[in-house]
Amino acid sequence: MLGFVPDEVRLSAFTKDDEGKFRAAINGKAYRQCQNYSEHDICNWMVPEEDSNVFCQSCRLTEIIPNLSEPENKKLWFRLEQAKRRLLYTCISLGLPIVNRFIAPDTGLGFAFLKNQETDQWGNELFIKQYVSTGHANGLITINLDEADHSMRMETREKMGERYRTLLGHFRHESGHYYWDRLIANRPEIGEFRRLFGDERLDYMSAMQGYYDNGPAENWQNVWISAYASMHPWEDWAETWAHYLHMVDTLETANAFDFSIAGNLIANPATKAKPQNNAYTSVSFTHLFNDWCQLTKVLNGLNRSMGHEDAYPFIISISALDKLRFVHEIVMKNSHEVVA
Numbered sequence: 001m002l003g004f005v006p007d008e009v010r011l012s013a014f015t016k017d018d019e020g021k022f023r024a025a026i027n028g029k030a031y032r033q034c035q036n037y038s039e040h041d042i043c044n045w046m047v048p049e050e051d052s053n054v055f056c057q058s059c060r061l062t063e064i065i066p067n068l069s070e071p072e073n074k075k076l077w078f079r080l081e082q083a084k085r086r087l088l089y090t091c092i093s094l095g096l097p098i099v100n101r102f103i104a105p106d107t108g109l110g111f112a113f114l115k116n117q118e119t120d121q122w123g124n125e126l127f128i129k130q131y132v133s134t135g136h137a138n139g140l141i142t143i144n145l146d147e148a149d150h151s152m153r154m155e156t157r158e159k160m161g162e163r164y165r166t167l168l169g170h171f172r173h174e175s176g177h178y179y180w181d182r183l184i185a186n187r188p189e190i191g192e193f194r195r196l197f198g199d200e201r202l203d204y205m206s207a208m209q210g211y212y213d214n215g216p217a218e219n220w221q222n223v224w225i226s227a228y229a230s231m232h233p234w235e236d237w238a239e240t241w242a243h244y245l246h247m248v249d250t251l252e253t254a255n256a257f258d259f260s261i262a263g264n265l266i267a268n269p270a271t272k273a274k275p276q277n278n279a280y281t282s283v284s285f286t287h288l289f290n291d292w293c294q295l296t297k298v299l300n301g302l303n304r305s306m307g308h309e310d311a312y313p314f315i316i317s318i319s320a321l322d323k324l325r326f327v328h329e330i331v332m333k334n335s336h337e338v339v340a
């Protein structure tokens with residue numbers, strides 16, 4: 001059996017000992033399967049024996065799961081949890097704080113996976129339909145279940161004229177709003193944030209209305225990382241944050257496969273090891289970005305060879321690059337710090 005060991009941030013094989021406990025091959029310690037692993041097979045993370053929670057570090061953050069009496073929902077839930085685990089893996093690797101809202105009601109993180117309600121429990125059409133908006137509020141990240149349905153997500157993507165729309169992208173984007181509250185709001189960094197992204201006190205509702213009425217800012221490519229980022233400084237930050245997580249995760253994967261360009265190994269941005277082990281690696285942003293440009297060229301080339309669309313359909317302007325560098329600096333500064 002295989003399972004992910006969060007305290008080691010890696011996968012391990014497991015064998016059952018004489019007492020029937022799962023022992024990890026990588027450290028010999030005893031673990032239990034997360035309850036969503038043993039009961040539903042939608043998780044592959046393990047829980048240390050001394051931890052009394054039945055759920056793993058990832059599943060314990062989910063506050064609302066889809067209604068499992070609808071058979072289709074289990075598959076969609078699996079995809080959501082899978083994307084969420086990948087987000088959390090990167091956050092753990094970068095040493096960013098993760099705590100649930102039961103332990104920290106004011107600063108914790110939680111997830112709700114909700115479905116649009118068009119009919120009541122007897123199947124009658126509702127007079128007022130309840131559509132779920134994917135978004136973040138006070139530490140709770142809500143994802144519309146439809147986003148886990150590939151055909152529905154593609155339909156939305158086409159409608160919005162986007163070239164990139166993934167479940168993982170949604171998780172990364174919404175986590176950006178969460179970490180903005182933790183790492184930027186009411187902190188000295190707000191000044192530099194406003195200089196780069198603009199003043200977030202700009203009325204959000206009218207900015208959103210303007211965006212949906214008139215479309216993105218003209219020549220958004222010269223200033224913003226995506227069309228959506230041009231809507232409001234908060235969205236600009238969340239889009240840039242998500243992009244940074246795309247970068248570091250993909251670079252780390254390439255590094256883990258010993259991928260090299262012109263004889264040089266791809267930089268590994270993760271600071272996975274705990275600081276007390278003194279293995280904190282701080283790669284310069286310029287180094288990361290140079291490797292990123294080389295790597296994404298290859299990535300797109302390989303996709304085209306297979307007849308797929310570009311995996312990375314983005315061009316980074318100088319202004320977007322400055323914002324990405326700022327995200328990198330914020331992450332490095334807060335890595336392994338306890339943020340209140």
Ligand SMILES: [Zn+2]
Nearest residue numbers: 034043056059
């Ligand atoms: Zn789990």
Ligand SMILES: [Zn+2]
Nearest residue numbers: 173177235238
């Ligand atoms: Zn957003």
